Amino acid sequence: MAASFYHLLAFVVSCLVLFLSCISRAKRRPNLPPGPPGWPVVGNLFQAYRSRKPFFEYVDDLRCRYGPIFTLRMGTRTLIFLSDAKLCHEAFIEKSALFASRPRENPTRNIFSCNKFTVNAAVYGPVWRSLRRNMVQNMLSSSKLKEFRGVREHAMDKLIDRLKAEADGNDGVVSVLKNARFAVFCILLAMCFAVEMDEETVEKMDEVMKTVLITVTPRIDDYLPILSPFFYKQRRRALQVRKEQIDYIVPFIENRREALLNPAPDRSSAMSFSYLDTLFDLKVEGRKSAPSNSEIVTLCSEFLNGGTDTTATAIEWGIAQLIENPEIQSKLFDEIQSTVGDRKVNEGDIEKLPYLQAVVKELLRKHPPTYLSLTHAAVEEAATLGGYDIPTDANLEIFLPGISGDPRIWTDPEKFDPDRFYLGKEEADITGVKGVRMMPFGVGRRICPGLGMATVHVHLMLAKMVQEFEWSAYPANGKVDFRGKLEFTVVLKNTLKATINPRVSG
Incomplete structure (x- = not known):
């Protein structure tokens, strides 16, 4: 009888403990933003796949249905999307330290980031502060950027020569993205390694960088780790790509190290300073040793990849809009002519070209190079x-287009209209300090450190390309297809081909 009583008591206690545990778990369950109902285990993963749309279009559809903040469950990952200026101001300006970190990464990405040893990937803390401080103060400050003016001018001359050569051999038709990308990449290579590389070396380095980007493209096992055993070939391939990346770049690192230790009498072929120079003896908080060669490879790769595709993408969208809006192109050319005359436009002229500045700001509002900014994470x-x-x-x-295309804060947001800025009808601080209305480079503590460099490149390239050529549609009288597709950035779905006609000076 006593045994039965104790069994009954044990059962009641167990039930009570289970009940209280369930209540406790229910209380701890976070109050997440709304979102589409998902399936067990996979969440909304297959729904996103079955939509057959680019992911940014799928996100845009959900934004219209669930509002400016919503949740997607992608396997084991929870994604919370923001597409509202006030919410972004709250998150990244008012509570900037609270949302300044990065989420966990898949193992493949960690291979290439050396366990988050990069400015963009590092969690919020001493490593991030050290890496960002070094990049900004020693490389991307306005005074440091001026030291590479000659590099940019040389690259712009090469860009114009490449466009002329391609047009001469192709009935006036040129590829915009390819040539813009080559020019920007040449600038960044010179800034990174302090040497001017021949075209074959540039293309090989570009191939190495692209292979890395392709390799770290998200896979389904990033969201469902239980499937990881089925992707062993991809992981093995990632290790191979990483080895190839290190093997190719380390000799450039060692050559520069040797040049600094034993400078040659004639250094006319080398530049006096580079990003690489800042990394050799870099002191990182909490670490006793300087970065290893593999970490330096990672940091150099970040520098190159971070500034290439974003800038080239902006140029492609910009030229597309100038073709589609010839009156804007003419107005921009007239401003350059009246300000600069027959000499070559240079970056010192940019501050004297307010319409150019308005065109670039409208370009970044209407076509941010990436539609999904770098992911943030809460620190507590x-x-x-x-x-x-x-x-x-x-x-x-x-989701950046939800902000820069919001009709509540922009007049006729679908229209490409530089006059909104040029005539002072509307304004926006792209840093977000004075308020968030557009954020092509992010805002707050994790704002892109290359903002100043990127805007210099976009202004200078557009000015050069419009000064030298009149841009028109190919085929003649055709319409530009403004649909986008996701590559490393959001580019035109149909790569832009354009017809150029050299301007007649004087």
């Missing part, structure tokens, strides 16, 4: 945003 469990909980293991994603 108590984080809230817009009245919702933001768990530390959630990916906080920013």
Whole structure:
């Protein structure tokens, strides 16, 4: 009888403990933003796949249905999307330290980031502060950028020569993205390694960088780790690509190290300073040793990849808009002519070209190179945003077109209209300090450190290309297809081909 009583008591206690545990778990369940219902285990993963749309279009559809903050469950990952200026201001300006970190990465990405040893990938803390401080102060400050003016001018001359050569051999038709990308990459290579490389070396380095980007493209096992055993070939391939990347880049590192230790009498072929120079003896908080060669490869790769495709993409969209809006192209050319005359436009002229500045700002508003900004993560469990909980293991994603195309804060946002800025009808601080209305480079503590360099490149390239050539549609009288597709950035779905006619000076 006593035994039965104790069994019954044990059963009741067990039930009570289970009940209280369930209540406790329910209380701990975060109050996430709304979102589409998902399936067990996979969440919304297959729904996104079955939509047959580019992911950014799928996100845009959900934004229209669920509002400016919503949740997607992608396998084991929780993605929370923001597409509202006020929410972004709350997250990245008012609560900037709270949402300044990065989420966990898949193992393949960690191979290439040396366990988050990069400015963009590092979690919020001493490593990130050290790496960012070094990049900004020693490389990307306005004074340091001026030291590479000659590099940019040389690259612009090469760009114009390449466009002329391609047009001469192709009935006036040129590829915009390919040539813009080559020019920007040449600038960044010179800034990174302090040497001017021949075309064959540039193309080989570009191939190495592209292979890395392709290799780290997200896969389904990033969201469902249980499937990882089925992707062993991809992981093996990632290790091979990483080895090839290190084997190719380390000799450039060692050559520069040797040149600094034993400078040659004639250094006319080398530049006096580079990003690489800042990394050899870089002191990182919490570490006793300087970066290893593999870490230096990672940091150099970040520098090159971060500034190439974004800038080239902006140029492609910019030329597309100038073709589609010839009156804007004419107005821009007239401003350059009246300000610069027959001499070559240079970056010192940019501040005297207000319409050019308006065109570039409108370009970055209408066509941010990436539609989803770099992912953020909360640094503590108590984080809230817009009245919702933001768990530390959630990916906080920013859908940029939802902000820069918001009719509540922009007049006729679908129209490409530089006059909104040129005539002072509307204004926007792209740094977000004075308020968030557009954020092509992010805002707050994790704002892109290359903002100043990127805007210099875009202004200078557009000015040069418009000064030298009149741009028109190919085929003649055709319309530009402004649909986008996701590569490393959002580029035109149909790569832009254009017809150029040299301007007649004087």
